[in-house]
Amino acid sequence: MSLQKEQTDKLYYSISEVSDMFEVNASTIRFWEKEFDILKPTKNKKGNRLFTQKDIENLRLIVHYVKEKGYTLSGAKDALKNGSPELDNVKLEVIEKLKQIKDKLNDIKSQL
DSSP states (O other): OOOOGGGGGOSOEEHHHHHHHHTOOHHHHHHHHHHOTTOOOEEOTTOOEEEOHHHHHHHHHHHIIIIISOOOHHHHHHHHHHSOHHHHHHHHHHHHHHHHHHHHHHHHHHHO
């Protein structure tokens, strides 16, 4: 579920790109779009969903609560409603950086 640096330059992401980023099915993302008010991708003339960086940040929070912390959908909704999404985003960024550092250290360890 790591978001690569080169992807942050894009303005819009397709649902397949987003589903690959978070390792969830596109149908799950479409379902979460209906369930969570904060997830509002735009649609092009064909009806394809286009996700902005803000949508991806919101989806990262949803994935964190549902997949990583094991919240139910209603529990995740409450956490998003009552919590501080900005603070949660900062925590998630720190966790992501720590995972990247751990991966690099494991690579170095395996080379020794």
